[in-house]
Amino acid sequence: MTADDFQRYLDAKRSVDDRSLDRRLWRQLGTALSTAADDEGPFRLLEVGAGVGTMVERAVEWDLLPEGQDVVYTAVDVQTENTDAIPDRLADWADGRSVETTERAGGVDLVWPERTVAVEPVTTDATGFVAGTDRSWDLLVGMAVLDVIGLDELPTLLSGLAPGGHWYFPITFDGGTRFTPDHPADDAVEREYHGHMDTKEGGDSRAGQHALARLRETDEATVSGVAGSDWVVYPDGSGYPGDEAYFLRYVLGTVEEALGEVDRGADLDDDSLDDWLRTRREQVASGELVYVTHQLDLLGRWAGSG
């Protein structure tokens, strides 16, 4: 899989995430941000592992940001191909909407008459970025990222928040990867796939539950909401929505790559795995495969000293 594939995957993932994100928590966060609105300066949002910027679009489209207040949106990702894609992607997104985009050194401004959202893509490791600056933020967002970045990084990431700031970790993978129709190798594939995640540095196949436990144990953090946000990808009468067939093919490629890197148990030999992959790919092509993963959205506040 190439970097281009990954960006197409992140783009295809947007409609899947849109269906899955828990709206109750989203509204709860939006309400909290609107009551905390501060006329003194811009609202400061830090997104870690921001990918190609789909959350920027969603935050505007779904009215998350405090109304009428300028926003500085810092979008950090360790992959240059992702951060490089953000300005052009936002320009395309803005086309046909009532918003002007202005590219400038270091990012792109989304300009409405009543406010500007200044998007600042930064290519670096998120933890190092937070640790190496004296800036602070009003909102920290990390979507589909805690199972990758590693929970040991949470204290540093949270320390970037201003006192009273909010954190939001939606689509946090939490130990369920299911495909239907049933295949005899399903259980072994899921077990080996999750086992592979757990062996990777920072990886955690139960990141959702473990993150919740750590956040609850953190004196300066208050958990204000937890909800399931499972991905459910399924075909309707005309196939998969949007680019979700590609999303599924990418996921199957990820499973294949992961299982190629582990010493598999006797219950998943090469023939069984090959049959499983071939069957799943055929089911995507014929519009039969249903894919479900279990995830959590986590929301809360930070009382730390910033």
Ligand SMILES: C[S@@+](CC[C@H](N)C(=O)[O-])C[C@H]1O[C@@H](n2cnc3c(N)ncnc32)[C@H](O)[C@@H]1O
């Ligand atoms: C599963 S993707 C999610 C991307 C985006 N949040 C989304 O949901 O579309 C995880 C992202 O985290 C980024 N990432 C992984 N480790 C990182 C780190 N240490 N610092 C910053 N970004 C990181 C990856 O490059 C990738 O874009």
